[in-house]
Amino acid sequence: MSYIKKIQNRLHSILFNLLPNKVNLKIAPSARVYTPSSLTLGLNVDISRGTVIKNKDNTKVKIGDNTCISEYCVLDLGEGYIEIGKEVFINSHVVILGHLGVVIDDYAHIGPHSTIASHKHIFQNKKIPIKEQDVKITKQKNTKPIKIGRDALIGANCVILDGVQIGEGAIIGAGSVVTEDIPKYSIAVGSPAKVIKKR
Numbered sequence: 001m002s003y004i005k006k007i008q009n010r011l012h013s014i015l016f017n018l019l020p021n022k023v024n025l026k027i028a029p030s031a032r033v034y035t036p037s038s039l040t041l042g043l044n045v046d047i048s049r050g051t052v053i054k055n056k057d058n059t060k061v062k063i064g065d066n067t068c069i070s071e072y073c074v075l076d077l078g079e080g081y082i083e084i085g086k087e088v089f090i091n092s093h094v095v096i097l098g099h100l101g102v103v104i105d106d107y108a109h110i111g112p113h114s115t116i117a118s119h120k121h122i123f124q125n126k127k128i129p130i131k132e133q134d135v136k137i138t139k140q141k142n143t144k145p146i147k148i149g150r151d152a153l154i155g156a157n158c159v160i161l162d163g164v165q166i167g168e169g170a171i172i173g174a175g176s177v178v179t180e181d182i183p184k185y186s187i188a189v190g191s192p193a194k195v196i197k198k199r
């Protein structure tokens, strides 16, 4: 990206704070949005300091009303998308990799230092570097997006892997690695996460 384009994008970020139709929109000056024009924001969105949204012209990010993205989070779109509903709370240092799509429904809560990784690496061919094989899978888009249901709670330090659907109101215990779908209103813990009880 050219130097001028970078300055334009930074100015665009700062100008969000001045838009009359964005009531109480708060984007910290140290937050960075690569391409503000492909960011759709609701009312009262709070993007805290140090957070980076790595999007492009063709990769959409939606963030709903009253949603807070805390300090030092990374939303990396790749070639994909990230849709975050309203009243969502994303705690600090969360990483969301949206290459094959991530949808987080209203009122969900993501604990600090969690990672939501929507894409999978292909590594069968030992002659091609893994990072180049990964580019191929991204283009094929043959896996499902990650979906985190309404009012679900993801504990601290969790990892949510590609294609996983976490049901409405489900709770994932701290430090869990979620490899399979978790039914609604279940409590799941561990690596791999297993349901231990219902709410």
Ligand SMILES: CC(C)(COP(=O)(O)OP(=O)(O)OC[C@H]1O[C@@H](n2cnc3c(N)ncnc32)[C@H](O)[C@@H]1OP(=O)(O)O)[C@@H](O)C(=O)NCCC(=O)NCCS
Binding pocket: 091, 109, 110, 111, 112, 154, 155, 156, 157, 171, 172, 173, 174, 175, 176, 187, 188, 189, 190, 196
């Ligand atoms: C998953 C959780 C909600 C369960 O809470 P709870 O219903 O009170 O469950 P309990 O403490 O009675 O634990 C039930 C069992 O699960 C185990 N367990 C609880 N949390 C666990 C976790 N995160 N990982 C592995 N096992 C866990 C307990 O050791 C206990 O096992 P046992 O039956 O063999 O003794 C809670 O432990 C948790 O991890 N909450 C997330 C907290 C967090 O990350 N907060 C910050 C983000 S906002």
